[in-house]
Amino acid sequence: MNCSYCGAPLDLTPESVVVVCRYCGTPNFVAGNPSKILAVPTLSSSEVLRRAVERTKRDFNLGRRMSEINFASPDLVYLPFYFVDVRLRASYEATVVLTYTRTVYVRGQATTRVETKRVRVSGVVTYSDLVAVLARRAAWGLSVDKLTSHFFKTAPEPKQLAEVATSTSVSGAFLAAELTPERAKAKAVRAVVPRLLARVDEDAARVAREETGLLMASATVEDRTVDYTAERLEVSPLTYLPMWVVPYLYKGSYYNYYVAGWDGAVVVAEEPSFVENKAISLLGVAAAGGVLGGLSSLALLGSFVEGAMAALLGTVATYILAGGLLKSRRVET
Numbered sequence: 001m002n003c004s005y006c007g008a009p010l011d012l013t014p015e016s017v018v019v020v021c022r023y024c025g026t027p028n029f030v031a032g033n034p035s036k037i038l039a040v041p042t043l044s045s046s047e048v049l050r051r052a053v054e055r056t057k058r059d060f061n062l063g064r065r066m067s068e069i070n071f072a073s074p075d076l077v078y079l080p081f082y083f084v085d086v087r088l089r090a091s092y093e094a095t096v097v098l099t100y101t102r103t104v105y106v107r108g109q110a111t112t113r114v115e116t117k118r119v120r121v122s123g124v125v126t127y128s129d130l131v132a133v134l135a136r137r138a139a140w141g142l143s144v145d146k147l148t149s150h151f152f153k154t155a156p157e158p159k160q161l162a163e164v165a166t167s168t169s170v171s172g173a174f175l176a177a178e179l180t181p182e183r184a185k186a187k188a189v190r191a192v193v194p195r196l197l198a199r200v201d202e203d204a205a206r207v208a209r210e211e212t213g214l215l216m217a218s219a220t221v222e223d224r225t226v227d228y229t230a231e232r233l234e235v236s237p238l239t240y241l242p243m244w245v246v247p248y249l250y251k252g253s254y255y256n257y258y259v260a261g262w263d264g265a266v267v268v269a270e271e272p273s274f275v276e277n278k279a280i281s282l283l284g285v286a287a288a289g290g291v292l293g294g295l296s297s298l299a300l301l302g303s304f305v306e307g308a309m310a311a312l313l314g315t316v317a318t319y320i321l322a323g324g325l326l327k328s329r330r331v332e333t
Contacts, residue, residue, distance in 0.1 A: 017174035018165040038158035042242035042261030051264035052246040072247045078240040080135040080177040084188035087128040087232035092200045094224035096208035100217035119208040127196040131188040135177035143258040146267035156262040181235045269332040
């Protein structure tokens with residue numbers, strides 16, 4: 001492919017979305033109609049690095065070790081998203097088990113009994129959400145989840161792609177979208193369905209309590225039949241969000257900051273696990289072992305089964321807390 005303005009050959013890759021000609025500086029759009037693609041402008045590499053350094057200085061653990069930390073050049077990546085506005089409507093039938101206590105009098109003595117009641121209920125609920133769908137097949141994990149959460153919180157203004165991809169350093173950071181809008185809609189619905197079902201359970205429990213008058217009873221949905229339809233399913237234009245990866249070296253190991261490009265906020269930070277962090281884990285291990293060990297001893301005096309259960313819980317808690325002693329790095333969000 002050649003430049004649309006000067007005819008010079010372009011440096012293309014399979015990921016190329018827009019390529020800025022290295023001879024005349026003209027942006028050449030490889031994938032899609034640029035007027036229908038949006039992108040959030042990013043801060044410069046130097047500004048992102050400056051903010052990462054400032055964040056490090058403020059960090060309680062890292063700030064005291066600044067002389068031992070060396071930052072490398074940040075890497076920019078523009079991630080493609082569809083934002084899907086979803087509204088689902090569900091009609092359901094469910095059996096709800098209500099558990100409650102009742103006081104009865106036997107020969108003048110008050111006795112508390114635990115009773116259950118099964119109630120068949122039905123109803124209609126709706127659930128709406130705006131879902132960010134990464135238009136890539138590979139999963140990106142925590143950094144992308146935090147990036148989109150920060151996007152919803154801060155609401156930066158996207159611009160047309162042609163206004164953002166004006167330099168070689170920026171244009172080469174765009175990753176090609178691998179999903180169509182229709183597939184994005186399907187992924188959004190799959191993401192929302194578990195939340196819809198949780199709403200169904202909440203509503204079924206509420207209806208069962210109100211119908212029986214047992215407003216303080218605990219409720220468990222034993223079975224349910226749900227039919228749902230999409231009342232609204234609207235997808236945004238393909239929208240690119242900038243994320244910078246800022247690596248730094250500390251005592252021979254590399255760690256990364258993942259930074260929202262539009263405001264320089266660190267959305268995920270990899271950090272070394274310092275002695276003070278391990279000390280906190282050690283205190284947690286000691287506390288859990290001591291408390292649950294004491295409980296197991298007391299329980300053994302009354303019941304072997306209760307004592308064994310307390311000892312088992314102590315073992316599990318100690319194992320979980322001790323994990324902090326073994327980790328060489330930790331993640332902050």
